Amino acid sequence: MNQPSLSSGSRNVQMARSMCWHCQSEVAGEYFCERCVKVQPVSKETDYFTCLGLPRRLTIDPALLEAKYYERSRAFHPDFYLNKTEAEQAISLDNAATLNTAYRTLRDPVQRAEYLLDLEAGSAKTIRTSPPADLFEEILDLQDTLDAYRAGDHSSETGRQLRARLEAERGALERRQAEMEDELQKLFVEWDALQDRGEADDPSRMERDRLLRRIREILSNRTYVKNIVNDLVETIG
């Protein structure tokens, strides 16, 4: 994915105070200048949560998210800027594109969590790319079985045995997926609660890091499991 890189690290990005591009009066995050009513560009520093007017939380009410998205679409969409100056048209186009990306990212809980990890803990590069050893072993094993099944005669005795094994594995993996989803949900709730408390002492900082690490771990394992389950479904239907 090519989300604009947010280099701000763990620093909380606040809506910057800036000047209206048109009349130079001060604007503080509104989308229209109070003085000249010109549309303002969504700043590059604005994160997707702010862009949609939502707090930086992992649990978001989909209806609220949609309502915010529709409201801002009505404010930014190029359809409503045809009679305006070229500068305003360009801003509306950029803003609408950013808004659409923001909505697309936040609408999906997993993409939302991945995005928030980026925001909170720096660039995606630090996310570990290899699965934990036990999962790794399991996946390698399974891939061998899959290969053997694909190459062999499906109606033979061995074929039937392999298939039975794959089906069992698939069941186990799907249970594991469900567990991961459950744990993610719990972690999301814990994270939001921690944010709501807004404490900045050492224990909450440690708790914060623990949660981020765990969420990241599950997200990456989840991808591995998802891929192998897809392979399984493709092969044995």
Add this chain to the structure above:
Amino acid sequence: MARIVGIDLGTTNSLVAYMDKGVPRVIPGADGRPMVPSVVAMTDHGLLVGDEAKEHLLRSPDRTVYSIKRFMGKGLADVQSELAYFPYTLTEQGGVIRITLNGKTYSPPQISAMILKELKQRAEAYLEEEITKAVITVPAYFNDSQRQATKDAGLIAGLEVLRIINEPTAASLAYGLQEKTQGTIAVYDFGGGTFDISILKLKQGIFEVLATNGDTHLGGDDIDRRIADLLLDEIRSAYGLDLGPSPDYMQVLRLEAERAKIRLSDELKTLLTVELPDGRGRFTRELTRDQLESLVADLIERTLAPCRSALKDAGLTPQQIDEVVLVGGSTRMPLVRRRVQELFGKQPHCHLNPDEVVALGAAVQADILSGGTTDMLLLDVTPLSLGIETMGGVMSCLIPRNTTIPANAKEMFTTYVDGQTGVDIHILQGERELAKDNRSLARFRLKVPPLPAGVPRIEVTFLIDANGILHVTAKDMRTGRQQSIEVKPSYGLSETEVERMIEESFKFAKEDVASRKLIEARLDAGSLLAATEKSLSEGGHLVPDDVRTAVRAAVSALASAKEGDDVRTIRTRMAELEQTAKPLSVALMDDSLKRGLEGKKLSDVT
């Protein structure tokens, strides 16, 4: 703001519509019908468009173009399989198909522009004002090149194309305006040349497209060909006669096939008749609806896979679709309705006129753009994934299909070799892994300052605007300077070529107007001369000699002016003749009045 009209530029039929106090209406032509067949004929007497051109499909097939939309944004290789059905010479230049008619070469946007101009003139005559702005519809599954070609056609026709909007979503606007529905709808649009499916969510005036899919090369035309091919085979085996190489007869078969197909939407069987060449007699054949259905079942079947994909991308099951809306002439086929009903498990909605609903929706969108309608907003998506070719010929996706537009993606580029001064970028559209299996959109070369490898940082922004058309900009991150890039389209006209075509079209328009005025003047002069001769013979005796002589002189003056090609002179001589002949017409009038009275008296007596 000046008025914006909505145009449905169809494969088979085109229409123009406008918004009349909150109600979209199609604009009828002089004959009262709104549909203009998308046919263009270059006759010896000039250009014909629409119904008149359609008559030339049989008379001069090699100079009459139909279904030009199938060629928009395409190269010759793309249409190789159907060349047999097109009786004119096709070539390719700069990735764009060229059609040679009467020794002159045209690109598909130029032909489309002729249809657009006809619609523009219709709208101008009807609304009594100049029309320079339009919203034009395209199939939702049109790629970037096809959209750009449509925009070019508008420019060449002298129209500023304020928006390219997708046909099924346009239909949903007209539908939503009328039915005030909320919920999810599926628009199934099966026309003459293309098939589209769009799944939308309608809520509080927002029309959010969730997914779209389709086939830009599947429509009623393909059904006609199936029937035509059947006739071709049967005539071959019954008479040993191969009509395949004869473009005239291919048109005969095609048109007969279409008529039979349309009849079979209402009837259970029909008779096809073809007059054979060289007095070989007449071929007739009965075709039943059942036979037609088994002949084309696979074509209808091909529309269902895109429907399933769109549902999957929208994350919905068929049961979750509240309403299915049918658009396009081919949805009148009972088989199509059955298959759609089976897939979605509900009766499709067809209260709206499937021929007009797209144009009506375009008019609604035009009204939104001009600020008339403020409570509706369409959020459409890009139908195909956009990406660039990376090492090893793989496509790396930048903007996935079904992303809401406008959409953008930024990508950072650098160099691999010290002092490298350029990076070549190849833009693609499609869903396949490998670059070569996707559609090439354009190439461009990024200029890079000569620096050690890896040091330059050029950020390229790919922006798909609300028309679904791509714009590329680049910025040198070290200097912060914007770089202009020249994108070379793979299947499109260059900017200079479009400009030349606009100029040419203006020149032609002037010539057209001039020659039309001359023709009209000559016609008027002709009827005035005939009328005057008639008056002279009927009432010459009623006026003095000198009047008769003067009229005779004026008649011969006009007759010789009519032979020349100066409109002014003709009109002046006409005025002079009318003036000179006034005593004659007055005398005739008096005379007939008198006789009328006499007649009356007579009849009163009897």
